[in-house]
Amino acid sequence: MSRIQLENVTKKFGSVTALKNVSLDIKDKEFFVLFGPAGAGKTTILNCIAGIQLPEEGVVKFDGEIVNLVDAAHRDTAMVFENYALYPQMTVYDNMASPLRSKLYKKDEDYIKTKIQEVAAMMKMENLLERLPSQLSNGQKQRVAMGRALVRSPRVYLMDEPLAHLDAKLRNAMRTELKEIQANFGTTSIYVTHDFMEAMSLGDRIAIINEGEVIQIGTGDEIYYMPCNEFVAQLMGDPEINLISGTLAKSEDGYTFTMEGAQKTYELPKEKELFAKLGELGLSKVDIGMRPQNLLYSFEPKEGYIKCSVYSYESIGNKSVIVAETSGLQLRMIAPNGLSVKIDQDIYVDMQLDHAMFFDAGTKGYLTRYNEAAVRAIAAEQEG
Amino acid sequence: MNTASNRLSRVIQNGLLAIYAIFALFPLIWMIILSFKSDAQMYNTTFIFTPTLANYKAVLFESDYLTYMLDSLIVSGGAVVVSVVAGVPAAYALARYNFKKKEDIAFQILSFKFAPEILVVLPLFMIYQKLHIYDTYFGLIWVYQLISMPLLIWVVRGYFEDISVEIEYAAQVDGYNWYQIFFKNLIPLIKPGLVSAALLAFIFAWNSFTFPLMLGGTNIQPITVAITKFLGTDSAHYGQLAVASAISALPAIIFALCIQKHLVRGLSFGAVKG
Numbered sequence: 001m002s003r004i005q006l007e008n009v010t011k012k013f014g015s016v017t018a019l020k021n022v023s024l025d026i027k028d029k030e031f032f033v034l035f036g037p038a039g040a041g042k043t044t045i046l047n048c049i050a051g052i053q054l055p056e057e058g059v060v061k062f063d064g065e066i067v068n069l070v071d072a073a074h075r076d077t078a079m080v081f082e083n084y085a086l087y088p089q090m091t092v093y094d095n096m097a098s099p100l101r102s103k104l105y106k107k108d109e110d111y112i113k114t115k116i117q118e119v120a121a122m123m124k125m126e127n128l129l130e131r132l133p134s135q136l137s138n139g140q141k142q143r144v145a146m147g148r149a150l151v152r153s154p155r156v157y158l159m160d161e162p163l164a165h166l167d168a169k170l171r172n173a174m175r176t177e178l179k180e181i182q183a184n185f186g187t188t189s190i191y192v193t194h195d196f197m198e199a200m201s202l203g204d205r206i207a208i209i210n211e212g213e214v215i216q217i218g219t220g221d222e223i224y225y226m227p228c229n230e231f232v233a234q235l236m237g238d239p240e241i242n243l244i245s246g247t248l249a250k251s252e253d254g255y256t257f258t259m260e261g262a263q264k265t266y267e268l269p270k271e272k273e274l275f276a277k278l279g280e281l282g283l284s285k286v287d288i289g290m291r292p293q294n295l296l297y298s299f300e301p302k303e304g305y306i307k308c309s310v311y312s313y314e315s316i317g318n319k320s321v322i323v324a325e326t327s328g329l330q331l332r333m334i335a336p337n338g339l340s341v342k343i344d345q346d347i348y349v350d351m352q353l354d355h356a357m358f359f360d361a362g363t364k365g366y367l368t369r370y371n372e373a374a375v376r377a378i379a380a381e382q383e384g
Numbered sequence: 385m386n387t388a389s390n391r392l393s394r395v396i397q398n399g400l401l402a403i404y405a406i407f408a409l410f411p412l413i414w415m416i417i418l419s420f421k422s423d424a425q426m427y428n429t430t431f432i433f434t435p436t437l438a439n440y441k442a443v444l445f446e447s448d449y450l451t452y453m454l455d456s457l458i459v460s461g462g463a464v465v466v467s468v469v470a471g472v473p474a475a476y477a478l479a480r481y482n483f484k485k486k487e488d489i490a491f492q493i494l495s496f497k498f499a500p501e502i503l504v505v506l507p508l509f510m511i512y513q514k515l516h517i518y519d520t521y522f523g524l525i526w527v528y529q530l531i532s533m534p535l536l537i538w539v540v541r542g543y544f545e546d547i548s549v550e551i552e553y554a555a556q557v558d559g560y561n562w563y564q565i566f567f568k569n570l571i572p573l574i575k576p577g578l579v580s581a582a583l584l585a586f587i588f589a590w591n592s593f594t595f596p597l598m599l600g601g602t603n604i605q606p607i608t609v610a611i612t613k614f615l616g617t618d619s620a621h622y623g624q625l626a627v628a629s630a631i632s633a634l635p636a637i638i639f640a641l642c643i644q645k646h647l648v649r650g651l652s653f654g655a656v657k658g
Contacts (some may be wrong), residue, residue, distance in 0.1 A: 047553075050553070050557055051556075051557075052553045052556065052557070071556070072553070072556035072557050073556050073557070073558075073559045073560060073561060074559075075557075077557055078557065079553075079554065079557045081550045081553065081554055083548060083550055084550075085548060085550035085551045085553065085554040086551075086554075087551060087554075087555070087569055088551075088573060089569075089572040089573060098555070098558050099557075099558035099559060102558050102559035102560050102564075103559065103560075103564075104559035105558075105559045148554075148558075
């Protein structure tokens, strides 16, 4: 139960800089998610918080107190390692008991026994307690690694992709369970994942990490609706956002957007704040970000729709994704299941431009979007 | 027909193995046979003779054999203990820490085993004379490190490298300090490697001949050197020689049998994601 702060943390491995000036302020009792592609430095951040690695620059604070010189044992954290890091010579029971038997966090054996039974029941692995780690599957090992952390009541839980190797059903169940555990115990948790769904559903707030830098911090919705650049926009969301480059031009009473390649010009729907912002920026080259659910399609020619051909059609369970192609541009959109779609058949696509986000084509940074004020209000409310 | 050819191949296989076993064991068997022969029957009998324990009596009770044996045990055992105490931390450092010239140092340690003993023994002899450690337990244990230490460090280093560093991290987070982690979590994992390397080091040290011949004198004579005493200038007591050799092979065999169950590898597999 702690507030965790990182201030300008820089970590180098030889000549490689793993973290550049990372600053995070994780509130007490918060479920904080570190989200980013592989090799972004997410695990290194956890290691710095746990005290396993010492940053070259910057400070790590627990409840305002600088802990850089406190070793890992005395920081009172519990960590789930991505590669499990179970003790091979001990049974599952002893593995889980290990943190409760160390001198620092000593508990009596009766307490240990009830606690382990409780956690094991929650993780559905009561039958595994007498086994050795070498006799477990990867999913089971991962549950043991989680269990070893959950038997404790530390100041902060550090979890490095703890659900990555579970099968889908158990993963969903565990996701719910984790959220509930965290809500009940109120323990600050820092959770590393590269799964967008996990990040969105678990995190009170999410930090997007890339190449050792914090790109954006915010609630899931905030990041989803107002990504700070195109990279974040592409990372958040499945199927990926459509980015359409084109030219912005002023017309009599508004703005027009001319798509590159297809050479179609759209009249932008009127919104006072947006137009004011665009006027202020005075840019002409922009990329428009459209979420797949905001694209409309038709298999018959329709007024204002651009003609594309179907590039792929795949079902992802309760819905399908159509990828349409027109002059080198691929557009992803959501469709219901059970359509009979042939590859290369004609399809007509339109954009609901009143959901568009605008990015600078040069810097790839976020400019503005429709309904920005409303989105901001939601974000502010969520952050409380 | 199938079973017949199966049986035939089995007979052939076992026959060949039996022949090989006899071939491999024959020198040992011959030595045991010699140890029960009296000098009078030494040259004129092969398998049929009158067994006698006279040789055993002569070696064990009428010579200083047991003193030599004790010397060998002290020197070889001491060498292995020193190698374990100094070598395991060295292996850990070579496996875990990054420091300048790490690989060069590791190779340097291994290179101690490259030079033939006879090449270095003469300068060592002169150095030992100057240092006044010639013919002492200390001197021999020290020089035996050339034999036992590189082997131990290289084997144990490999075992340390196989252990995922996250296991140490996890134990740190669990609240253990470095010494507790080392003895509770690491030593059990390297035990198979440590035990087998120590056994091999012990056997090599026990069998060493050149170093004790040159660097040991009248005070300290390991068994390998002492055995040559049974070859007199005028007569060779083959029977007593056989007894001395046979008994000198026993400690290594007993040692190996005692720790056989630890010589099983595979304990460290499966604990971290492959």
